[in-house]
Every structure is written in C-alpha cells, then in structure tokens.
Amino acid sequence: MKVALVHDWLNQVGGAEDVLAALVRLFPDAPIYTSLYDRARMPAAWRAWDIRPLWMDRLPGIHAHHQPYLPLYPLAFGGLDLSGYDVILSNKSGFCHGVRGRPHLCYCLAPTRYVWQFDSYAAREQFGGATRRVIQPLLSALRRWDYAAAQRVDQFVAISHDIQSRIATFYQRDSTIIYPPVETGRFAPASRNGDYFLVVSRLIPYKRIDLAVRACTELNLPLLVGGKGRDLDRLRSLAGPSVKFLGFVADDELPALMAGCRAFLFPGFEDFGITPVQAMAAGRPVIAFAGGGALDTVIPGVTGELFHAQTVGALKTALTTFDDARYSSAAIRTHALQFDSAVFDSQIVRAVNDLVHGIATERESSVPAP
Numbered sequence: 001m002k003v004a005l006v007h008d009w010l011n012q013v014g015g016a017e018d019v020l021a022a023l024v025r026l027f028p029d030a031p032i033y034t035s036l037y038d039r040a041r042m043p044a045a046w047r048a049w050d051i052r053p054l055w056m057d058r059l060p061g062i063h064a065h066h067q068p069y070l071p072l073y074p075l076a077f078g079g080l081d082l083s084g085y086d087v088i089l090s091n092k093s094g095f096c097h098g099v100r101g102r103p104h105l106c107y108c109l110a111p112t113r114y115v116w117q118f119d120s121y122a123a124r125e126q127f128g129g130a131t132r133r134v135i136q137p138l139l140s141a142l143r144r145w146d147y148a149a150a151q152r153v154d155q156f157v158a159i160s161h162d163i164q165s166r167i168a169t170f171y172q173r174d175s176t177i178i179y180p181p182v183e184t185g186r187f188a189p190a191s192r193n194g195d196y197f198l199v200v201s202r203l204i205p206y207k208r209i210d211l212a213v214r215a216c217t218e219l220n221l222p223l224l225v226g227g228k229g230r231d232l233d234r235l236r237s238l239a240g241p242s243v244k245f246l247g248f249v250a251d252d253e254l255p256a257l258m259a260g261c262r263a264f265l266f267p268g269f270e271d272f273g274i275t276p277v278q279a280m281a282a283g284r285p286v287i288a289f290a291g292g293g294a295l296d297t298v299i300p301g302v303t304g305e306l307f308h309a310q311t312v313g314a315l316k317t318a319l320t321t322f323d324d325a326r327y328s329s330a331a332i333r334t335h336a337l338q339f340d341s342a343v344f345d346s347q348i349v350r351a352v353n354d355l356v357h358g359i360a361t362e363r364e365s366s367v368p369a370p
Helices: 015-026 044-048 067-078 118-124 129-152 161-171 209-219 232-238 254-260 274-281 312-321 329-339 341-366
Strands: 003-007 032-034 051-053 087-092 104-108 155-158 175-177 197-200 223-226 243-247 263-266 286-289 304-307
Touching (some): 015 341, 087 341, 104 341, 118 129, 155 161, 155 341, 161 175, 209 223, 209 243, 223 254, 254 274, 286 312
Parallel strands (some): 003 032, 003 087, 032 051, 087 104, 197 263, 286 304
C-alpha cells in the first residue's frame, strides 16, 4: 500500500513532530510532504527520511519566521495532488489537510487555530502589529478555504474530546478519537518519592507556568521547573527561593525526575498534553487545569486533581488540599497505559486499513453492472 504522509511544517520539534515520528515508524516507506523543512533545526536522524518540501521552502526567511506566510499555505497545499497514492495520512494543525486526492485520513491535532481562533493564537504567539495587519483582513477567505478543504477529507481522527468538539463546530464533521502516542515504557514508579512538585515544559507564556511558580512561591512549596523558552526571565522574576529552574531536561534524566515528584503540575490549556501522561506512567498524580486534553487524562481522586480556573488562587487551593498518600502509583500507571504508543499504532493502522477498504467498496458499488 502506497502511503503519503503530509505535515504542516518542519522547523521545530514538539508534540506534532512526535506524532509524525510515530507515523514514520509505522509507514517507513512513505514520503513526507511538508511546506518547509529546516534541516538544521530538526533531528539529524530525520535526514534519512524521504522529506519533500514544497515551493514555500524557498521563500526568504521562512525557516525562522513561518507565520507571516500563513496566507500562502492554502495555495501550496491546495496545489499538491497526491491522488497517485493508495491513502493520504495528514498530521494537521494548519492547512496540510487541503491536499488533493483520496482516500484521505486526517489526524487532526487541532482545527486551524489561527483561522478559527485568531485573536487567542496571535496573543499566544506574540504576533507583531505588521503580521496581524497582513493576516486579519484575509481571515474570512481563509476560513472559507479551510472549511472547504475539510469537506474533502474522508475521515477525521481527533486527539481528544476537546478537538473532536472543535472539528464538529468549525468543520461540521464527525470524528473518532485516537490519543497521541506516549512511550510509557520509558517510565516506572520509584520506590520512594521526593518532596518537590514538578513542571516540565517549554517556557512560553501560554503554557501558564507563571501560575505554578507564583502558587508555589506564595505557599513556600518546593517546585522544580524543567525546560527553556522566552518566558524564563519573567518566570525567574516571579519565583521565590522554593522554586528552582533546571534548564533543559535530557531524555534520559526525565523518567527519574518524573518518578520522584509529589505531583506533576500542568496549569496550561493543551489540546492533549503528553507530559501529564508521562508523569502518570511514572506513577505520579497530576494537578492540572480542567480544560482541553487534561479532561481526557486526569481522573480526579484517581490519577490527580483538576482546578477549574486559571488563577493562582485556584491552583493554591488545589495544592493545599492535595494529599499524595491518597493515590496508588500502580493504579495511576495502569491508567496511563491506555495512551501507550502500541495502542496508537494498532488504532491508526486499523483506521487506515478500514478507510482504504471502505473507499474501495464504495468505488466498486458505484460501478454500473454490465
């Protein structure tokens, strides 16, 4: 079966790229079509992949600043005809679902948020005035294109119930849910836990790490913050002596750090959220904001607790009432296993095979009898 993978852009590594790596593992012979590919910023091992960037890859400065070119992505992906493949599998948060051809399964990380939720996205990404002025007048046209492109997709798969709801709202399409892959085998409960709370994240404003820093500072609770990002200096200015910044946390250091914490703090709104599940795989409870993907992964009183307002006060209340002795590490880890990469693998392969079989049956039934 000839599979084509489609990905929005390759100039940064995050959750979307983790999903792409899983798809490449499942379909190693599939070429990857993407708008741009910054080889220097991506893992060296990826240079062995068959990555095929589109004409946008040659635009000046696009590797470092791809957002100003947002109006051109529909033109680039909409002009890509992949009808020669047996199945198209797009890994989408932008416009890459607009390619031509079918059968087409779209693994939807999010409906295009800078089209449907522009104000919040622009604030989150700190768009300058010039970028806003270029994009905002085009939003109506971009929404029409994005909606029409979504109608050409044969099947949508959502990463969480929140994304499933947005697909229904913005695209008026049904979807199934397949959770993103988490390598739970990397993590295991520890025989003893430390006394610290933990955050591991990119340090950028929308992650709301400031809530954890301020709450633990005001309560004088030990907090370790792992990660780098443009918000680091501001977070340091908010932190008291009980907060320690670790910088980048290497992959081989993360499991022990997760297993040793009292609880993992997740104060942001995410479409899914991999790190809370990693903490659960290490047997540790999660204290998360009650929104987005956390509603799929955190079970109050079993795998952690939810706080219902993104405020310092709400998080402080959750921290002061939190008792880690209430939780079973074994039960938390068992819950995390439903999000394991092996579950993702089997569900994606089944979804692709079912779609191909269904389209073939549809085509056969539409052929007039001789």
